[in-house]
Amino acid sequence: MAREVGMVSASDRNVSIPFDVAKLEDVARKAGVSNATASRALSGAGKVSDTARRRILEAAKQLSYTPNRSAQALKGGRSGMIGMVVPNLSDLFFASCVNAVEAVAMRNSSLLVVAATHDRADRTVDAMKRLLDHRVDGLVLGCSEYLTPLLTRTLRALPVPVVGIDAPLTKAGRPSVLIDNSAAAQRATEHLIANGYQRIISVQVEPTLYTMKERQLGYERAMRDAGLTPETRHVPDATAAQALLRDHQDGRTRRAFLVGNELGARYMIGAAKQLSLSMPKDFAMVSFDDFELAGFLETPLTVISQPTTLIGEAAATKLFRHMLHGTAANSDSEGELETILEASLVIRGSSICRPSPHDSRRSTHT
Amino acid sequence: MAREVGMVSASDRNVSIPFDVAKLEDVARKAGVSNATASRALSGAGKVSDTARRRILEAAKQLSYTPNRSAQALKGGRSGMIGMVVPNLSDLFFASCVNAVEAVAMRNSSLLVVAATHDRADRTVDAMKRLLDHRVDGLVLGCSEYLTPLLTRTLRALPVPVVGIDAPLTKAGRPSVLIDNSAAAQRATEHLIANGYQRIISVQVEPTLYTMKERQLGYERAMRDAGLTPETRHVPDATAAQALLRDHQDGRTRRAFLVGNELGARYMIGAAKQLSLSMPKDFAMVSFDDFELAGFLETPLTVISQPTTLIGEAAATKLFRHMLHGTAANSDSEGELETILEASLVIRGSSICRPSPHDSRRSTHT
DNA sequence: TTGTATGCGTTATCAC
C-alpha cells in the first residue's frame, strides 16, 4: 500500500492511521493481475474475463480504492471537476444557484470548484483562468454584467463548455439560462397599473447591469403601452432611498415603486421606516427577488421571484450534456443559446390597495 | 429506472477535450534552457542565473504559461485546492462562511472545492473522501452535528489538515472555529429575564444538533441561576409553532421564546401572523442568527448574531497556517483546539416591553 | 549554475 505514514515522531500520541490511499497497483497486486487489467476492469472499458473482473472489483472494494483524479486529469481524461464563477457566494440568488449546481455535479460524479469575484467584475476573467489551470471540465459563469470585449474573447477561446447564468453569453456563442427580465418587469408594472397606480417610478440600484437594463426596458414598455410616463431614479444607497421617498410625499397621487433588486428593496423599506411611511397606504412597491421573510414584513412584499434552483439545475444539466457530447467547446452546438425560465410574480400586500392580512401567494407567471 | 433531475446519461464519452496550452517545455524551449531550469526559475526554488531567469520569465509571460495543477498535484506537491464540506450552500450561515473561506483561499493562491451534503449528515464522510480523491491540500468541515464514531475515525485518519466550523472537532484532535453557543444563549436568556420575563420557553427545531444542545444548556443555566423553571418545546415545523403559540395565549403571564435558529424564528413569526399575535405585546422573542431584514419585520427581531465572515476567515487562515507548517495532519499541533469568536446580541423590538420605532442596534457581546 | 533522468498514478497502445 502506497506510502506508509511511518516515521511517526515520538511526540505524537494520537498516531494517525494511514489513510486509504490505495492505488491501482495495490488493487492489481491483491487481485493477482497486472496494472492494465485492473484499470480495464475498473473503468469498464476493454475486455476482462469474468473471474478476473470479480477479483479486481473485490480487491478494490476491500482496499476502498478510488482513482487518483490528478493522475486521471493529467493523463488527459476528465478532471472530474466543474468550475463556477459568481460575484459573491453569500448573495442569495447566486448561493442558491451554486447549491443547485453542486447537487447536479455530485450526481454526475463531479466536484464543484467555486471562484468568487467578490463583486469585482474585472476579476471574472482571472477567475476563469485559474479554474482552467486546474483543468475543470466545464464552467458555469454567473455574471450580471454585459460582456466586455475581453470577456467575450476569453469565452470564445475557452477549451471547455461554458454555460452562463443571469446574463446571456450569446455574443460569445455560449449558452445560458436566464429569466426574461424584461417580461417580468413589464408584468409587474402592469400589475401595478391594473391596481390603479399611474405614477410608477423605476428604482435602480445598479443600472448598468444587464439584468437591470432589461428590467428597465420591460418597465418602460409597460408604461408606454399604458400611456404613462416612465420615471427612473438611481438609488445607490439608503440615503438616496430616503431622498426619493421624501420627494414623493405630497400625498396627492398614489405612488408605486418598481425596485430592481433586493438590496434596493431594503433601502426602500428602511427609508420608509425612518420616515414613518407604510405600504401600501403611502406608496406601493414591487421588488425583484424573493426572500424567506418577504411575507412577514410589516407589509408583506410583492416580489418577482426567480426559480434559482431550477436555473442552477438547468445550467448544470446543460453543461454536463455538452461535456458528455464531447465537443471541444459548446459554441452554437444547439439551436437555441438562451434557455428562458419563468419568473413568477408573488403578489403580497405591498402592491395592492387593501392588503390582505396574510401572505397571499397568488403567483402568476410571466 | 427513474432518472433524477440533472442526471445526464452518458451516451458516448469518447472524446477528450484538447487542451493546447503552453507547458513548461514550451517555455524552456523558447527561453533556450532545459526543462529543469525553467521549472526552477518559475518556482523560485533552486539557483538560476539572472539572465536565464529573465529570459524564462519573459517567455512564460509571452506564452501566458501557467503550470498544470494536475501535474503538480500528481508529482506530490500541493494541488492548490482546499475543500469545504457544508450541509447546504444556500444556507445563510454557511454561504457566508464559504464566501469568506473562498476569499482567503484566493489570497493564498488556492481554489475552493465545495461539497454539500444537502442536509444529509450521513454523507459527510463521503463528501470528505471525494474531496480527498481530488487531493485537496486541506479541508474546512462545516458540520452542525456531533461527531459520529465513523466521522471521528475518518477525521483522525485524514492525511491533510482539517479545521471545523460551527461544531468542534476536538474529539478527533482537530481544531475548529466556533462561537460560544452556550454563553450566547445564556446571555440572551438573561436579557429576557432582565426585561421582566419569567416564563421563557426554549424553542428547538433540531434539538439533536451540537449547536442546539449547547444553546439549550446556556438557556437552562440562565433559568436556573434566576430561579426560574426551564421549559422546552420541540418545534419541527410551522404547525408545531402554531400549537405552541396557542398553548400560550392565556394572556396572564408574559411569555418569551428563545428560538434556536432562523428557521424556527420563521415558524414563530408565521404562526403569530396566523393567530394575529404581535410582539412584544403578546409574547417576546429572541432568535439565533441575524439576517438582513430582521430589523424591518413588523416587529424588529432581537437576535444573536454570529460573525460568519470572521468565522470563515479564521478557519481558513488557521487551515493555511497548518498547511504551510507542513505537518501531514494537524492533530494536537497547537495548544488550543477551539477558537471561540464572539457572538453579539442585537437588541431590537421583539424582546423589550416598549419597542423602539427604529431598529436599535445596541449590541452587546457575549 | 545547468542538464539528464526518473517517477508521481493512470490510461492507452501495443504485442503476446
Place this chain on the structure above:
DNA sequence: GTGATAACGCATACAA
C-alpha cells in the same frame, strides 16, 4: 484476455 510499456506535465535527485 492479458501484460509490459509509454506517455501526460511537472519537480527534483543526481551528474556534469
